[in-house]
Structures are given as C-alpha cells and as structure tokens.
Amino acid sequence: MGIDLPLLWAVIIGFGLMMYVIMDGFDLGIGILFPFVKDRTDRDTMVNTVAPVWDGNETWLVLGGAGLLAAFPIAYSIVLSAMYLPIIAMLLGLILRGVAFEFRFKADEAHKPVWDKAFAGGSYMATFSQGVVLGSFINGFQVENHVYSGGAFDWLTPFAIFSGLGLIVAYALLGATWLILKTEGALLERMRELAKPIVLALLATIAIVSLWTPLSHPEIATRWFSFPNIVFFSPVPILVVIAAVALLWAIARDTHAMPFLLALGLVFLGYSGLVISLWPNIVPPSISIWDAASPPQSLGFTLVGALFTIPFILFYTAWAYHVFRGKVKAGEGYH
Template sequence: MFMSEALLPDLAAAAIAFTIILYVILDGTDLGVGILLATRDDPDEKKLMVNSILPIWDGNETWLVLGGGGLLALFPVVYSVLFSALYIPVITMLLALIARAVALEFRADASAQMKRWLDISLVAGSLIATLCQGLIMGCFVQRVEHEEGRFSGHGWEWLGAFPLTCGMVLIIGYALLGSCWLVWRTEGRLQTAAKGQARTLGWLTLLGMTAILLWTSLSNPTYRDHLLGSSLSLPLLVLHGVLVAGFYWAFSSRLEFLPLFAVLGWFGVAFVAAIIALYPLILPPSLTIGQASSPASSQAFMLAGFAVLVPVTLVYNTWGFWVFRGKVTAGK
C-alpha cells in the first residue's frame, strides 16, 4: 500500500467533501437559473436563460452521482443511516431533478402551450430539488439519531425549523449563483435585470448564512468550540469579508465573471467553516470518520478510482465550459 492506512479515512472524507462542494457550486448555479426563470415573462429571455445552462447541466450532475456512489463505498454506515433518515427528501430531490432534466431537454422542440408546462416543470423542479438539498443539509447538521449503525429517529426530523430554514436560505443562495451566472453569460435587458437581482439576493444570502451560523453555534456548543478554537476561523472571516466587498465592487468592473466567482468563494468559505465545526464527526452527533470507514482495502481501491475519475470529470466539465464560452445570444 502506497500510503498509511491511518490516512485513508481522512482522505476518503476529503474526497466526498470535494465532490459535494463541486456539485453545490456547479449544479447549484444551474438550479439557480431554473429558479429565476419564474421572474421573467419574455419568451426570448427565457430561451436565453435555458440555453445558457443547456450544454453543461448534465455534466455538473456527475458530481452528485460520484458523491453518492463514493459515500456508499467509503462510508457505508453513513450512507445507510442518512438514507434511512432522509428517504423522502432524497427521493423527492431525484424526482425533481428528473422533471427539470425533461423540461430542459424537450423545451426547444415543444409547442408554445407545452413550453409553458415545461417552464413550470423547470421552475418547480429546480425549487423542489434545492429545497430538498437544504433540508438534507439542515437535518445532517442538527443531528441524525442512530444506534449501532442504524437510524433510530422517527424519519420526519427534516421537517424541523432548522432544516426548513436551511432549505429557504439555499434557495436564495442558488438564485444568487444563477443571477451571477446570467450577469456573466448574457447581455442587454436580461443582464441588467440579473445585476439587480444579484445585488438584492447577495444581502439576503449573507443574512441567511449569518442566521444559520448563529443558530448552529447557539444550539450546538461543540460546533461553536471547534470554530472558536481553530486557527483558520479568523483568516476565513477576513477572506469572507474581502469576498463580500469584492462582490459588490465587481459590478462596476468590466470583468463580468467576478460577481459569480466572488459568490463561489462565499460558498467555499462556508463549506470549509462547516468542515471545521464538524471534524472529526462525519455523522452528528457522535459518529466519527474513523468509526464509519469501510475496510482499508475498500477505501484504497475507491480512492484509486477517485484519482482517475475526478480529473477526468474535471476535464470534461472544463472542456464543456470552454466550448460553450462567451455570451449566449439569440443565435447560440
């Protein structure tokens, strides 16, 4: 074996975390555009919005598949408990993503009447999928009751106030990502509207993130102690402040990708802060990374697969963005 077995669990957890954040920032942007479709009435603007994500949305969802499959192989106990606790939101999310996919792929060739129904499906699918992801995140953070590797709750914990708040904040955050994407990829009236939406959604997202941070810190002293005791917390706070200032400054810059990149930084900082708060837990309130790990041989095999699949998927995503770079116009 080329590495110490003691490192395998942490490397496995890092691999899962990497796929999660890649999915959130990539497909979250696509879902945000779908959510914002509800704010536009002009058929041409709707077409531009859909066309801006049509070539890349399916590649972005690859990270969801990779993360789910990796979790099953690397941390089977976590997979078992989580999917038992979150069966309804997970299945609902997958059905919503399917509805969104159908709308995206069939919209271009649909009649005017069918297009209206597909637009409803696209907006509803994007909203429901995002809400479910927030519910899953919130339920995971607040704690998932388990005993001896089995879920021991009642299965409706995801309907609590904290998960619902996380779901609403994630909808706002994804809409912010979508608006910044449209600032970068469109022009004219649609871009102007997206800039206004991004400024407003930016403040709402910051307010929501702050509320979740305070709620989590007050309700769980362990998370608060981890954050306050980490040497990374202050640099992360400073970095986040710089990114917030950069986001609002970016609207006066000619570099139209900057607002999106700044918000991606917000999500990245929040994700790192969440890891600091949780580590070494992988399933609150008590299951650690080491306790939940599959056998070392299984993790070594899967990590070798990750070492191949992750670069290939990154190249695929990057190539897709490069081929379809530039402004989306009526002719593209």
C-alpha cells in the same frame, strides 16, 4: 507511516460535493430565477447558457453518493435512512427539471408555459431538498449501534427548513452571476438588478445561520471557539464580509467574470464553515470518518478506481466549458 485512507476518501467526497454545489448550483439557480424573467426569448437564452453542460454537472453528485457508499457504508446507511423523504424529493425535482429542460424546446406555444413552470418548480424542489438535508446534517442524527433510530420526519425542523430556503438564495446568486458572465443586453442588466438584493439576502441568511447554529448546538460552539479551531475559523466571517462588499462593487461595475468568481468564493467560505463545524464527524454528532470507514482493503481497491476516474471527469468538464465559453446571444444555442 501509512496512508490515512479514510481521511483521503473524506477529502475526495468533500471535493466532489463542493464541485456539485458550485457547478449544479448555478444550473439550478437559473431555474430559480425563471419566475423573475418574463420574456420567453430571455428564458430561452438563460437555458442555453447551460444546455451543453447541465447534465455533466450532476456527475459530481453521483460521485459523492457512490463514494459515500463505497468508503463509508455506515454513514451511507444512516444518512439515507434518516433523509429518505427529502432525498427522494430532490431526485424527483431533478427529474422534473431534466424532463422540462428537453420538452420546453419541443412544445408548442400553448404548452411552453407549463414546461417553464415545471423547470422552475423542479429547480426549487431540488434545491430546497438539498438545503433540508444540509440543515438536518448539522442538527445531527439519532443513532444506536451505528443504526439510525429516529423517525421518518425527524428532519422536519425549523432549522432544516430555513437551511432549505437559504440554499435557494445561495443558488439564485450563483445563477444570477453566471448569467452576468454569459449573457448580454437587457438580460444581463436584469441579472445585475436581481443580484444586488440576493447578495444582501444571502448575507442575512449567513448571519442567522451563524448565530442559530452555535446557540442550538453547544458541541459546535465548542468546536468553533476552542483552540486551534478558532484560529482557522476566525478569518471566515471577515472574508465573507469582504467578499460580499467586493461582489456588490463588481455587480455595480461593468464587469462580467468577477461577480461569478466572488459568488463562488462566498459559497466556498460557507462550505469551509460547515467543514469546521462538523469535522471529523461524518455522521453528526458522534460518528467520525474513521468509525464509519470500510475496511482498508476496500478503501484501497476503490481508491484506485476513483483516482483513475476523477482526472477524466475534470478533463472532460474543463474541455466542455472551454468549447462553450463566451457570451450566449438570443436565438443561439440549444435546439
């Protein structure tokens, strides 16, 4: 039996997107939390916790997009055609926060608040746009003969808008728990205060999405509650509750790494629920990974490059986080 190249590429792209959500999620979450922290020194410390790694985190987004183009060009063309406007908004948000990231350290006192607002605004724009894309992906796309046949604003639905708001909550939690891990003193305590209501808001968001999705999409309800999928899916809501309770407990205690690890666990559980809901379709509701895949020769050729590149990305990412491990104190870091 030969290697199932479309399946292998789906795993690679899924892994890349998950790494992006994890690593750029807390990065964007710091910008989302900016309006809730007024002290300039604390804001500088927040940014300094990700200064050495923030641009490398976005490597995974590039990997996911390039992998989708190389391995599943049909899916790439449909998704990009349907999501053109929110994807452009996401890229503009990432550019805005990237420029603000650099300029806020160089600006004089009169202009620093402008760049702080730009950093926060870019973070909200990028995160909300990603959530809209996610919600639209669950809703599915209107396709005829493997070509997108819908309108430019078909993505603008209540479910997609709610998904955008929900992702802001999820990234805010990642940002708050990351800062619990990386900061100390008054800023750490402020993050503990913020993290508790964010956990409850995320639980409410997960509950609403978990009800809304099967009620709006009978095919997803069938996938959830049919055998054997129900065997794989049934532990997920239980694990979500356990992880949330443990997270609230860890936030209330003098722990530093555990809240961040549990927040990552919550995000991973949500991601696993998404995979179960859509599998094996890469373009919902009906185009599978095998239908959208490139020819085997192309998949095999590009796989060689991916298997060569990904270990290097993992290595330099792990090395960067190792070198810049530990707490970040006020006045230290990026200059």
